[in-house]
Amino acid sequence: SALPTSSIAESESQLRSWQSEIGGEYEVEGETVKLRAVDMVASVIVFFNIILYFVQGFDYIIMIPIIVLSLAVLIYGLLLSLEQRRREVAVNRVMGASSAGLSKMVLAEMGVFSVTAWLAGYLLAIAAIPFVLSATGFMEFRFDDMRPPPMLSTKAMLGTMVVTVGIALLFGRARTKAFLETEISEGVAKVATKTEPKYWLHWIVFGLGLIALTDSVMEEWKMFADYNSGKGIITNAFADGLLAVFGPFLLWIGGALVLSRLGSRGPELMQYLFGRTPLLKDVKRGLSGSGSAEGVGRLALIIVLTLSIVTMAAVQGYTGTVVDEKTADQAVGADLKVVFASPVTESQAISMVTTAWDSGDSSHSATVSAATVLQYYATLTDDEFVGASVWIVTDEALDMLHWTAQALPGDDLNAAKADLRRNGTFTHGDEARWSLDVSTGDSYSFALVNFFSGETTNMTLEDVGNHNWVPGMDLSGAANAILIGEETARAWAGPLVPADNQILSTIWFFDLGQDAYDDDGEHLRDLSVQLSTDSSVASVQDWSSAHRDVEKNGGLIYGTPGLLSLQFVVSALAAVASSFVFLSLVLSQRRKELSILQAIGGSPSQVMRLVLFEILSITIVSMALGGLLGIGISYSFNGLFNLFGLIFQVFGGSASLINRDLVWPFAELLQVGGILLLAVLVALVVTTRKAIGADLATVLKGE
Numbered sequence: 001s002a003l004p005t006s007s008i009a010e011s012e013s014q015l016r017s018w019q020s021e022i023g024g025e026y027e028v029e030g031e032t033v034k035l036r037a038v039d040m041v042a043s044v045i046v047f048f049n050i051i052l053y054f055v056q057g058f059d060y061i062i063m064i065p066i067i068v069l070s071l072a073v074l075i076y077g078l079l080l081s082l083e084q085r086r087r088e089v090a091v092n093r094v095m096g097a098s099s100a101g102l103s104k105m106v107l108a109e110m111g112v113f114s115v116t117a118w119l120a121g122y123l124l125a126i127a128a129i130p131f132v133l134s135a136t137g138f139m140e141f142r143f144d145d146m147r148p149p150p151m152l153s154t155k156a157m158l159g160t161m162v163v164t165v166g167i168a169l170l171f172g173r174a175r176t177k178a179f180l181e182t183e184i185s186e187g188v189a190k191v192a193t194k195t196e197p198k199y200w201l202h203w204i205v206f207g208l209g210l211i212a213l214t215d216s217v218m219e220e221w222k223m224f225a226d227y228n229s230g231k232g233i234i235t236n237a238f239a240d241g242l243l244a245v246f247g248p249f250l251l252w253i254g255g256a257l258v259l260s261r262l263g264s265r266g267p268e269l270m271q272y273l274f275g276r277t278p279l280l281k282d283v284k285r286g287l288s289g290s291g292s293a294e295g296v297g298r299l300a301l302i303i304v305l306t307l308s309i310v311t312m313a314a315v316q317g318y319t320g321t322v323v324d325e326k327t328a329d330q331a332v333g334a335d336l337k338v339v340f341a342s343p344v345t346e347s348q349a350i351s352m353v354t355t356a357w358d359s360g361d362s363s364h365s366a367t368v369s370a371a372t373v374l375q376y377y378a379t380l381t382d383d384e385f386v387g388a389s390v391w392i393v394t395d396e397a398l399d400m401l402h403w404t405a406q407a408l409p410g411d412d413l414n415a416a417k418a419d420l421r422r423n424g425t426f427t428h429g430d431e432a433r434w435s436l437d438v439s440t441g442d443s444y445s446f447a448l449v450n451f452f453s454g455e456t457t458n459m460t461l462e463d464v465g466n467h468n469w470v471p472g473m474d475l476s477g478a479a480n481a482i483l484i485g486e487e488t489a490r491a492w493a494g495p496l497v498p499a500d501n502q503i504l505s506t507i508w509f510f511d512l513g514q515d516a517y518d519d520d521g522e523h524l525r526d527l528s529v530q531l532s533t534d535s536s537v538a539s540v541q542d543w544s545s546a547h548r549d550v551e552k553n554g555g556l557i558y559g560t561p562g563l564l565s566l567q568f569v570v571s572a573l574a575a576v577a578s579s580f581v582f583l584s585l586v587l588s589q590r591r592k593e594l595s596i597l598q599a600i601g602g603s604p605s606q607v608m609r610l611v612l613f614e615i616l617s618i619t620i621v622s623m624a625l626g627g628l629l630g631i632g633i634s635y636s637f638n639g640l641f642n643l644f645g646l647i648f649q650v651f652g653g654s655a656s657l658i659n660r661d662l663v664w665p666f667a668e669l670l671q672v673g674g675i676l677l678l679a680v681l682v683a684l685v686v687t688t689r690k691a692i693g694a695d696l697a698t699v700l701k702g703e
Helices: 008-022 042-083 086-094 099-133 154-181 184-188 199-220 237-264 266-274 284-288 297-332 346-358 395-400 413-421 430-436 475-479 486-496 514-532 543-553 560-589 591-599 604-652 666-692 696-700
Strands: 024-028 031-035 135-137 336-344 369-371 373-380 383-393 425-428 443-449 456-466 481-485 505-511 537-542
Touching (some): 008 042, 042 237, 042 560, 099 560, 237 297, 297 537, 297 560, 336 346, 336 514, 373 486, 373 505, 383 486, 395 505, 413 456, 430 475, 430 481
Antiparallel strands (some): 024 031, 336 537, 373 383, 443 456
């Protein structure tokens, strides 16, 4: 029978069964033969188990924010909705309802609604699993035949239901008990006893998060490299480790609690800025006496929480996608890398690739260009026993290879290329730096060795910095080499460096234009297969296949892009939906206040402008603060992503160590912000118009 692949436990059970069945003593031609079965797959399964534990741990960690957000929306939604029933409970008590009967009524309603909501959420989660597992990048999905069936253990499912429904019932019971303990007159008058939050605790949590953020930024940014030897402000390894793990969550929770208070004071800020303008001149008195900021303080907190998660998920998601692309760039170097069995010229290499392309299914003719990196050897002039490989990066290679700023010295890629093109410059790899004892900014005299004649040619070169890799070339080789440009090579070696059309090399890189990436790179993959069948070709790598390998085996893998996409979508929808619902509930509670404003002479347009200004001020300020907090937690979380990304790369067999330079997708974030503002505006207009159009006498009597 075949080895089951539905679960690791079933595979291990089947292997043990085969091992016991095969092992034992057998009679063969009158002799006893002992067989001992050895499970060669067990070590592989153990390896996969280790990877699975890392993946599960990482996935649990990055899902903590969305879990906390879900609980916050649940709790605050319950508080707002139950608060509206305070008067109803008091009226029922006046009419003779018992405390036990009222409690059962509220809890029964909460139980039905919470179970129904949990079931709907469960079905939505099952429907979302294929999208999460099919994510190849942030908000990028590729569906294929390898679709594992969605599975969820009974314990996890029941646990989620118990937690969700249990929280709803506990809060419902506690709030109903508080209502029943309230005096009937207070309940009818809608008087609520308020407990002052522990603001000092909020500031402590926020302060610890800021310390963790500062430490993380100082460890990553080059401008702080000289401070504490690049270790940040926390030099103790244990304390630094604790802050690295818990710091992002302290920053997020504490920052949301503190900044939401600032968000709820948005009307005061906007009134200070626009109070003298005609926009607010006739409603300024109404703004001064309004309690709106207090009433929607929870809305400000939800907006800060959701927008910060949206920002973090988008930044880390797009950053992970770019890291995968850079990893493929580093591995292949160009659209196509071909290693020939024997050296060929540029024209011969282009001819072979063009012929293979034309024999494929593409309807477009490719414009093929090629480049290579020449390899020589040089020693220090004053010490012939100390030397390093010299890689000549031709002008075509500088233009065509997929360079990134991390590959060459400095942060400006164009400036680094310009330095390498200049005559008399070189860059060093990490190992070459120590073997040659060179440092950036100094000049050194090298002797280029001609292996054919044994002669050497001397030249003084300026060290312009440290390179990390050359796209498509061996990483260890790049670490032990120095790079020079074509102009430097021709001035140094002269006729030893052949003309462009006479260069012979076994390694050639090719640019095929954008047409090669049509149909999701299928033409490029077909070309790679076609060339691999040629006897004159030793190996072929194409960018599309390398990128797919990286998506599976390198960087943030095993559903992480899908989880970040899920966080982005869920947080954005939570921001829009909760804003609409919370505003509807809050403004319904303010119907009496709005009616009083109309009764003392306020026109409907003035009341509408008053409400719009207050709520939009809170929303806009809270959105800005949420985005700012999201930027902070993106930097704070980056160390965690770097750590797990490195672990996954090592276990996945990838040698690429691309730094996670954060990418800022401002367009997508502005789109989410625009949709949120639109939802808030719609909720405001609908609810306020309904309140303004109500009968004043009925509203003022509280009916």
